[in-house]
Each structure stands twice: as structure tokens, then as C-alpha cells.
Amino acid sequence: MPDAWIPEALSIAERIATVHVRANVLVWLAWRLGDAERTQIAERILAAELPRIRHLDSTEMRSQIARTVAPLLPEPRRSEVLAAFPSPSTASPQLDGAMVRGKAGLERSARIAPELSTQELEVALAEAVTERSHGSPHDARLEAVAALASERLRRPHPPRQRLQKLLHDTLHGRAETRAEVLLVLSAMAPLIIGLGGTPAAVGVVQAIRRVGEWWP
Structure with a gap:
């Protein structure tokens, strides 16, 4: 950068x-x-x-x-x-899909993502993706997805294509208002940077600045 x-x-x-x-x-x-x-x-x-x-x-x-x-x-x-x-x-905390459900479960899964096994990360991420969003100023679902997915990227054999598609779908699914775009970019920053490195970090900064300047 x-x-x-x-x-x-x-x-x-x-x-x-x-x-x-x-x-x-x-x-x-x-x-x-x-x-x-x-x-x-x-x-x-x-x-x-x-x-x-x-x-x-x-x-x-x-x-x-x-x-x-x-x-x-x-x-x-x-x-x-x-x-x-x-x-x-x-010890690695034991986690199954049911423990990710709801706002509290999403927040917990995001916090303990580094402690989960790769298999538990996959289970938690699959469940987090299907959960409903929890509004603003921050969205527990988005933050859980970003934390779990970015942690999965650091493990052996990361499914980069699948995670890129997840990021793409998330960004396009929450782009109706200026506030939504800023919320998604902020929450998903760890995954964006994990997938794209320095160029992606620059892109996030540029995107947030453009949204703030040009989108009423």
C-alpha cells in the first residue's frame, strides 16, 4: 500500500x-x-x-x-x-451448526474463529451464511461470515473460489443504500484483504471514500 x-x-x-x-x-x-x-x-x-x-x-x-x-x-x-x-x-472449543444460530451465536463464532478446527470452521461458516442479518450499525452475520471465511483462508487448502463467490454475492446482495455499502465494506474488510492482499486493501479504502463523497 x-x-x-x-x-x-x-x-x-x-x-x-x-x-x-x-x-x-x-x-x-x-x-x-x-x-x-x-x-x-x-x-x-x-x-x-x-x-x-x-x-x-x-x-x-x-x-x-x-x-x-x-x-x-x-x-x-x-x-x-x-x-x-x-x-x-x-483446547479447541467444540462447535456445531446449532451454536452459530442467532445474534449471540454469530458473535461467539466470530470471536472464537481462530480456535476452531478447519472442520468446525466449515460447519460454522455454512450455518452463518444461512442466518438472517441483524441490521446496523454492525451486522453480526456479516462479521461472523468475514471472521470465519478469513480464518479459513489461513488454513491448508483454502477454497478460494468458493470464498470469492461468497464475497461477491454478499457485496451485491447488500448494495441498495449508501449506509448498506459502507456497512458491508467495513464488516467484510478482513475477507476482502485476505483474498486480495494489498491491492484489495487499497480498493476498500478507495471504495469507502468514493461512497462517502458521491453517494448521498
Whole structure:
């Protein structure tokens, strides 16, 4: 990504509504920066995001975000963060399709996506795709689909064509209003970037900017 795009991309990422999605996109962008700036972004994520989590699964989510952010930090700070936010369990959580249903199930599946086996990811993703959307300012279904699909991309033998079609269908199915387009682009950013890398990240920034400027 050209250096000139990074400040705007960071600004857009910070407006993503859901904590773990926002953190994931910020981390991806931080890897494009130098060591000092990367460390500043990591510390900012830790300071701003972790204290905001106040629900029953807060320990699980804090640990997940810490494990995502920690590689940005130099030692010994990296080890300090990992030690301060240990994983609640080293065992992979058991998940079936029924556990993905409803808003709470979708939110949980998005949070624990990195801990699921590849088979569980496939089951959860298939179920999330069939769930109904849950409106705005953020949509639990879209965020679950993006989290599960982008995690599946990181596993062996990712079904890229199937995930590209899923992204295409999702974008075209929710493009009726300006607010819908912004919602979908923000929620699906992890999958867009996972499929397309740096060019896709630039495209997301450009698309969001164009929508904001030209679509009333």
C-alpha cells in the first residue's frame, strides 16, 4: 500500500464498529509501517480496545485480541502482553451448526474463529451464511461470515473460489443504500484483504471514500 494511503486507511479502520474486526484490520495495516509506528499502533489498540470489553466472554476476547496484537511488539513487551492475557483454554472449543444460530451465536463464532478446527470452521461458516442479518450499525452475520471465511483462508487448502463467490454475492446482495455499502465494506474488510492482499486493501479504502463523497 502506498505510504500516502496509510493514514486514511487507519482512520477508516478505526471507525469499524466491532472491536475484534477493528483490531484485526488495524493490525494488518500496522504491519505496513516501520517498527516504531507499528509499536505505537499496537499499544493504542491494547489501550483503547481491551478495556471496552465488558460482557461474559470478555476474557476470551481479550486473549484473542492480545494474541493478534502481540506479534507487532518487540520483546520483552510481547511476552508481557501474552502473559497478561492468557488463553482461557488451550483446547479447541467444540462447535456445531446449532451454536452459530442467532445474534449471540454469530458473535461467539466470530470471536472464537481462530480456535476452531478447519472442520468446525466449515460447519460454522455454512450455518452463518444461512442466518438472517441483524441490521446496523454492525451486522453480526456479516462479521461472523468475514471472521470465519478469513480464518479459513489461513488454513491448508483454502477454497478460494468458493470464498470469492461468497464475497461477491454478499457485496451485491447488500448494495441498495449508501449506509448498506459502507456497512458491508467495513464488516467484510478482513475477507476482502485476505483474498486480495494489498491491492484489495487499497480498493476498500478507495471504495469507502468514493461512497462517502458521491453517494448521498
